[in-house]
Amino acid sequence: MNFDCRAVATPTREVATWIAHLRYSDLPERTRQVTRCAILDTLGCGVYGFNTPWANMLLSWARNGGGRAEATVWGEAAPSLRAADAALVNGTASHAFELDDYHNAKLHPGAVVVPAALAMAEKLDAAGEKLVTAIAAGYEVMIRSSLALNPSAARLRGWHLTGVCGPFGAAAACASLLGLNEEQTAWALGLAGTQGAGLWAFNADGTMSKRLHAGKAAHSGVLAAELAALGFTGPTQIYEYEDGGVLKAFSDAADPAPLTSDLGSVFHLDTTAIKPYSCCGSTHSYIDAALELRRRLGAPWDARRRVKIGLSKVVDVQCGFAYAPGSALNAQMSLRYVIAAALMEGQVLPLQFTAQKLADPALTALAARLDLVPDPKLDQLYPVHFAGWVAAEANGDWMRVDVLDPSGSPAAPIDARGITEKFRGINPQLPVDEIAAVALAIERHSARDLLTRLAAGAARERHTAR
Numbered sequence: 001m002n003f004d005c006r007a008v009a010t011p012t013r014e015v016a017t018w019i020a021h022l023r024y025s026d027l028p029e030r031t032r033q034v035t036r037c038a039i040l041d042t043l044g045c046g047v048y049g050f051n052t053p054w055a056n057m058l059l060s061w062a063r064n065g066g067g068r069a070e071a072t073v074w075g076e077a078a079p080s081l082r083a084a085d086a087a088l089v090n091g092t093a094s095h096a097f098e099l100d101d102y103h104n105a106k107l108h109p110g111a112v113v114v115p116a117a118l119a120m121a122e123k124l125d126a127a128g129e130k131l132v133t134a135i136a137a138g139y140e141v142m143i144r145s146s147l148a149l150n151p152s153a154a155r156l157r158g159w160h161l162t163g164v165c166g167p168f169g170a171a172a173a174c175a176s177l178l179g180l181n182e183e184q185t186a187w188a189l190g191l192a193g194t195q196g197a198g199l200w201a202f203n204a205d206g207t208m209s210k211r212l213h214a215g216k217a218a219h220s221g222v223l224a225a226e227l228a229a230l231g232f233t234g235p236t237q238i239y240e241y242e243d244g245g246v247l248k249a250f251s252d253a254a255d256p257a258p259l260t261s262d263l264g265s266v267f268h269l270d271t272t273a274i275k276p277y278s279c280c281g282s283t284h285s286y287i288d289a290a291l292e293l294r295r296r297l298g299a300p301w302d303a304r305r306r307v308k309i310g311l312s313k314v315v316d317v318q319c320g321f322a323y324a325p326g327s328a329l330n331a332q333m334s335l336r337y338v339i340a341a342a343l344m345e346g347q348v349l350p351l352q353f354t355a356q357k358l359a360d361p362a363l364t365a366l367a368a369r370l371d372l373v374p375d376p377k378l379d380q381l382y383p384v385h386f387a388g389w390v391a392a393e394a395n396g397d398w399m400r401v402d403v404l405d406p407s408g409s410p411a412a413p414i415d416a417r418g419i420t421e422k423f424r425g426i427n428p429q430l431p432v433d434e435i436a437a438v439a440l441a442i443e444r445h446s447a448r449d450l451l452t453r454l455a456a457g458a459a460r461e462r463h464t465a466r
Contacts, residue, residue, distance in 0.1 A: 142169025163198015170221020190234025206330025
């Protein structure tokens with residue numbers, strides 16, 4: 001669908017009109033494929049996320065609230081929560097251990113859009129084609145919202161863009177599933193945008209608040225769409241209004257053009273990245289480089305070697321802090337820790353973030369010795385490319401590995417088979433092939449079919465981990 005924007009007065013209304021008119025037949029096959037993979041990857045991350053205490057705390061809170069049983073906690077046999085609360089819980093679980101997908105617009109769309117869309121689709125018993133259409137709309141709107149803010153500029157003001165832009169994506173997906181008209185969809189976007197939030201202050205002490213941002217954004221989007229369906233109005237200039245519009249409020253370098261440029265013909269969601277490592281996506285190129293150095297120079301790693309790491313300004317602010325043993329999140333956001341783990345352990349997966357590993361004297365010592373070097377050339381690349389380099393000294397010479405785009409990005413993609421194996425690796429107790437068969441052919445099924453298949457093999461053992 002190539003959308004003619006000439007009759008639309010504002011960017012908000014143009015985006016709303018595109019959502020309201022988007023149909024499955026408008027999606028390119030590549031976009032459909034990416035969306036199916038996103039469903040499978042997010043489900044795997046979410047089911048694993050319920051092994052964490054923070055996801056279980058939120059589930060306990062939601063259970064205490066009561067309400068209608070409209071949607072399922074992933075892995076359970078029957079609906080037990082309102083749709084908005086299921087989105088909140090499943091979204092938080094999906095973002096619970098830094099395994100969920102990300103986009104170079106500096107946000108995590110899957111952990112927001114997929115839980116919101118699945119909860120609404122389950123409530124409505126929507127067909128698979130409608131679910132795919134809704135998720136594609138949600139990803140696209142969420143990503144474009146961040147691009148319009150200028151993600152680096154908004155991040156340097158302290159905003160976590162998953163929380164800021166996520167409500168737009170969740171609302172877009174739910175508005176699509178509910179069949180809202182153009183006006184109602186504009187209200188939903190307005191109600192979503194006024195709930196957007198998420199601050200990077202979690203980095204001060206590695207607290208659980210980051211895990212909440214994705215779930216809260218999913219919840220906000222469901223709420224926004226459901227209220228709009230009831231006639232609850234929201235601002236129809238939520239992006240562009242001078243006094244309190246999102247673009248001006250959240251960024252000093254915003255530009256509305258990415259919201260609508262090539263809308264309907266270019267799908268930014270096609271460039272979503274799948275995580276092979278259990279940590280911040282901005283560190284993944286560095287992990288690739290460190291693993292390659294380990295391969296070239298041999299294992300076990302000689303911790304006496306000098307190591308230098310090139311940094312862009314945003315990555316330095318976000319991940320370049322001095323590492324000290326603390327929470328799993330603190331380590332997952334620490335460039336120093338994840339490179340030390342890659343060099344010494346040869347992998348950066350959940351096992352590298354146990355309490356024992358976080359306090360390992362050898363890892364901690366190596367992390368402290370790494371030399372972080374500002375590199376203006378990386379500033380020019382980031383965030384279009386999550387680029388990085390690592391260099392190590394060996395026999396008096398320096399060996400450097402540069403990585404422009406990390407593993408899992410569109411330049412080095414992880415396909416459906418790789419996502420299935422990732423799912424299996426973190427959820428070995430589940431019949432992964434059966435779940436993948438439904439998720440990767442979701443157009444022939446429904447959201448309820450998928451969740452029933454997930455529950456059939458998930459005799460979940462919730463336990464406190466890490």
